[in-house]
Amino acid sequence: MSLGEKKLFLLDMDGTIYLSERLFDGAAEFLRTVKALGGRWVFLTNNSSRGTEAYIAKMARLGIETTPEDFLTSADAAIRYLRGLPEERTWYVCGTASLKGQLRASGVRVAEGREEAEGVLLGYDTELTYEKLEDCCILLGRDVPYVATHPDLVCPTWFGSAPDCGSVMEMLRTCTGRSPHVIGKPRPDMALMAMEKFGFTPAETCLMGDRVYTDIACGVNAGIDTIFVLSGEGTPSDIEKYGVEPTWVYPDVAAVLSDLKKEHGI
Numbered sequence: 001m002s003l004g005e006k007k008l009f010l011l012d013m014d015g016t017i018y019l020s021e022r023l024f025d026g027a028a029e030f031l032r033t034v035k036a037l038g039g040r041w042v043f044l045t046n047n048s049s050r051g052t053e054a055y056i057a058k059m060a061r062l063g064i065e066t067t068p069e070d071f072l073t074s075a076d077a078a079i080r081y082l083r084g085l086p087e088e089r090t091w092y093v094c095g096t097a098s099l100k101g102q103l104r105a106s107g108v109r110v111a112e113g114r115e116e117a118e119g120v121l122l123g124y125d126t127e128l129t130y131e132k133l134e135d136c137c138i139l140l141g142r143d144v145p146y147v148a149t150h151p152d153l154v155c156p157t158w159f160g161s162a163p164d165c166g167s168v169m170e171m172l173r174t175c176t177g178r179s180p181h182v183i184g185k186p187r188p189d190m191a192l193m194a195m196e197k198f199g200f201t202p203a204e205t206c207l208m209g210d211r212v213y214t215d216i217a218c219g220v221n222a223g224i225d226t227i228f229v230l231s232g233e234g235t236p237s238d239i240e241k242y243g244v245e246p247t248w249v250y251p252d253v254a255a256v257l258s259d260l261k262k263e264h265g266i
Contacts, residue, residue, distance in 0.1 A: 003248065
């Protein structure tokens with residue numbers, strides 16, 4: 001088991017590669033080094049509030065050139081899940097206009113209002129309103145199917161943390177007693193999709209992220225090695241708290257880069 005043997009790096013973004021609009025030291029060089037060594041990296045994010053084009057634009061602002069092929073999001077995984085269900089439904093989406101647009105573009109039926117909805121899909125909704133929460137409570141009280149794009153409790157920001165999809169899940173559970181079927185990390189779907197898409201084996205693949213209960217758990221569930229970086233939400237005590245053991249623990253991406261270069265004699 002060696003960091004230098006890895007060819008496909010599955011990377012969380014916020015808290016791992018950058019924080020808000022600040023690219024972490026060593027991040028750009030890490031990405032260049034992986035490609036120079038003949039490997040590949042793919043960004044995996046649970047953030048379902050924006051589409052791939054928004055991420056491409058953000059990475060460009062940070063000085064990183066990317067293409068749509070460089071991203072897999074929890075929205076992508078949710079679309080694959082919803083389209084694979086035996087029965088087609090119209091979904092009430094508690095999410096952003098961007099998420100709704102991605103769903104419609106993929107052929108998933110999105111309800112215009114709660115009365116035509118046959119299920120609830122909860123995403124990271126930076127456009128959340130109290131009306132949406134009430135609509136979700138009404139629909140969940142009708143026992144419709146309930147899906148969430150991911151379980152992250154908070155989203156790291158420049159000022160600390162902001163409520164994420166998991167926090168809204170907890171509010172709705174308190175009100176309705178309902179918990180959703182969760183897509184995205186910690187489920188292995190996105191990691192398995194990436195390996196399948198780019199043709200790498202689990203032994204060649206490694207997932208790096210800043211959250212034990214989503215990022216690292218996703219890697220463990222997918223049967224691949226993991227790197228837990230302490231540059232975002234997570235702390236060393238989370239390993240015992242969640243009972244999920246990463247393969248490696250590093251302070252940040254710069255430290256990972258340093259060891260990767262040492263293993264390749266760079």
